[in-house]
Amino acid sequence: MSVDVKTVKRVAHLARIAVSEDDAERMTGELNAILGFVEQLNEVDVSGVEPMTSVTPMEMKKRGDVVTDGNKAADIVANAPATDENFFLVPKVVE
Amino acid sequence: MSDLIHLTISQARAKLRAKEITATEITEAYLLAIDRANPALNAYVAVTGDKARDMAKTSDARLLKGEGGALEGIPLGIKDLFGTEGVHTQACSHVLDGFKPRYESTVTSNLWADGAVMLGKLNMDEFAMGSSNETSYYGPVINPWRRLRLDTVVMPTTHQGDGGFVSAGGTKTQRSLDNAQLVPGGSSGGSATAVSAFLCAGATATDTGGSIRQPAAFTGTVGVKPTYGRCSRWGIVAFASSLDQAGPIARDVRDAAILLKSMASVDPKDTTSVDRPVPDYEAAIGKPIKGMKVGIPKEYRVDGMPEEIEALWQKGIAWLRDAGAEIVDISLPHTKYALPAYYIVAPAEASSNLARYDGVRYGLRVPGKDIVEMYEKTRAAGFGREVKRRIMIGTYVLSAGYYDAYYLQAQKVRNLIKRDFENVFAAGVDVILTPATPSAAFGIADEDMAADPVKMYLNDIFTVTVNMAGLPGIAVPAGLDPKGLPLGLQLIGRPFEEETLFQTAAVIEQAAGSFQPEKWW
Structure with missing residues (x-):
């Protein structure tokens, strides 16, 4: 399978990355090189093979349903580009 | 003072405890x-x-009282991927501009608890995506190793013989270092260079497809990628969560064992951290390997592999055989599919993990007319080309209609790759010996690799299988190529049998010796 410029632009939008016309052109070639390379996986017979879900067989760890952390609002917003009274500031989302 | 930086961790440890330094x-x-x-x-x-x-001051106080920890007073460099409280942590990306976490990663916490000293944060490929350390926002790392130049020069008779080999015709071979700058490998290029050039006693690194072992091989250092789950991933910037593992880069096998002992732990904050006690890896060094079964996988003999790599591999086989190991030919039939499967799984996980960089909670923000435009502009300005390429691939293979064809197929192939290893281990193989990389270090801004991303990806052809199967691997220096550049061998072990790797790598190290770059910087 290969992608065209239109698909690349759609994927870029899904990934929330702004691309210029030139970027999209260049990426199309690069992406097709990679997709061409991974194409060889189709020749592998995977009938009856389960997809891997966990690389190390282990039981999912569970922890007690108790509060172990919190009251760190100032720490959480400390690195944000724009904040106000421990809220993250973003451009207006709801009209 | 300069001899202090040449001490290995084990040597420095002894001198610190003896209060000699x-x-x-x-x-x-x-x-x-x-x-x-x-x-x-x-x-x-x-x-x-x-x-x-x-x-260091705190360490000195503890050492004076005889209370020093396992790494008391040992200065280390930390890869920029590890969250370090109040200190630059950007995964060498512009998108994390100015980020200083309010927390400390588990691995680095363990190191500080054992008394280690932090010298600073080490350069790396952006978000650990790269094999040459050229994708860093902070520019490439330079390998301390340079190629040897052997020039034949005609000598005036009066100067014959000065520092060279005189030949009958009055010429001599002049040995000098080539000026061409080489890459240290990646993504842990800063870690490998810092260790190799004596800019830290040891370093932390991470390995998703070969990011510890390939730079270690390119710089004549020892690099360990532990079994998935051995080191906590908590507080480490995530790239591909099912593949990422932290590990050390060190100047010798013993130092790597000392570092891993401190880095590894059981961590309730990482659900994939495995509940197994951390063994004393150092104790494995020096144990005989007599009777150990060493597998040689035929699929690692790839087309176009340079002669010196094959020769190095044969040397490694001979060393282990001489030490009493039993050498057996094995087959890992799905080896060639590991890299293509990796380039679906890793970008898919990366595209999810990197969704968090949106200009809202940390790092760079580029304003836009609405929130979507802000996201798009921020991510366009914040991510470098390689990172964007991988996010795009990941987004594409996970998008509606393509998931089964790409991601599901890759995860099935991944199980087959793992099964290959399980089969040889079940047949009694204790450890697998392979080359670490398909070549020695290459030049900065290599044109072939810049033109074709897949060519760069092929650097990880021998290392990536280990991540796909979650196994432990070690790269150990084994010799120099004809141009004087270091080459490494890789050992692959059973899950959680890192001790076997240290034990076997020590035998290779003993036979091969150690390698230091000639200082030009």
């Missing part, structure tokens, strides 16, 4: 070495001199 002295020696070398090598992106001096 102080943590402050060794820390100052490293800070001076960094100050002089970093403009040329670009290994550190942040040097934490004040913090290092404070930590």
Whole structure:
């Protein structure tokens, strides 16, 4: 399978990355090189093979349903580009 | 002072405990070495001199009372991927501009608890995506190793013989270092360079497809990728969560064992951290390997592999055989599919993990007319080309209609790759010996690799299988190529049998010796 410029632009939008016309052109070639390379996986017979879900067989760890952390609002917003009274500031989302 | 930086961790540890040297002295020696070398090598992106001096002072107080921890007073460099409280942590990306976490990663917490001293943060490929350390926002790291130049020069008779080999015709072979700059490998290029050039006693690194072992091989250092789950991933910037593992880069096998012992732990904060006690890896060094079954996988003999790599591999086989190991030919039939499967799984996980960089909670923000435009502009400006390429691939293979064809197929193939290893281990193979990389270090801005991303990806052809199967692997220096550049061998072990790797790598190290770059910086 290969992608065209239109698909690349759609994927870029899904990934929330702004691309210029030139970027999209260049990426199309690069992406097709990679997709061409991974194409060889189709020749592998995977009938009856389960997809891997966990690389190390282990039981999912569970922890007690108790509060172990919190009251760190100032720490959480400390690195944000724009904040106000421990809220993250973003451009207006709801009209 | 300069001899202090040449001590291995085990040597420095003994001298610190014997009070022959102080943590402050060794820390100052490293800070001076960094100050002089970093403009040329670009290994550190942040040097934490004040913090290092404070930590060294605390270590000296503890050492004086005889209360020092396992790494008390040992100065280390930390890859920029590890969250370090109040200190530059950007995964060498512009998108994390100015980020200083309010927490400390589990691995680095473990190191500080054992008394280690932090010298600073080490350069790396952006978000650990790369095999040459050229994708860093902070510019490439330079390999301290350079190729040898052997020029034949006609000598005036009066000077014959000065420092060269005189031939009958009055010419001599002049040995010098080529000026061409080489890459240290990646993504842990800063870690490998800093260790190799004596800018830290040891370093933390991470490995998703070969990011510890390939740079270790390119710089003549020892790099360990532990079993998935051995080191906590908590507080490490995530790239591909099912593949990422932290591990050490060190100057010798013993130092790597000492570092891993401190880095590894059982961590309730990481659900994939495995509940197994951490063994004393150092104790495995020096144990005989007599009777050990060493597998040689035929699929690792790839087309176009340079002669010197094959020769190195044969040398490794001979060393282990001489030490009493039984060498057996094995087959890992799905080897060639590991890299293509990796380039679906890793970008897919990366595209999810990197969704968090949106200009809202940390790092860079580029304003837009609405929130979507802000996201798009921020991510366009914040991510470099390689990172964007991988996010795009990941987004595509996970998008509606393509998931089964790409991601599901890759995860099935991944199970087959794992099964290949399980089969040979079940047949009694204790450890697998392979080359670490398909070549020695290559030049900065290599045109072939810049033109074709897949060519760069092929660097990880021998290492990526190990991540796909979650196994432990070690790269150990084994010799120099004809141009004088270091080459490494890789050992692959059963899950959680890192001790076997240290035990076997020590035999290779003993036979091969150790390798230091000639200082030009």
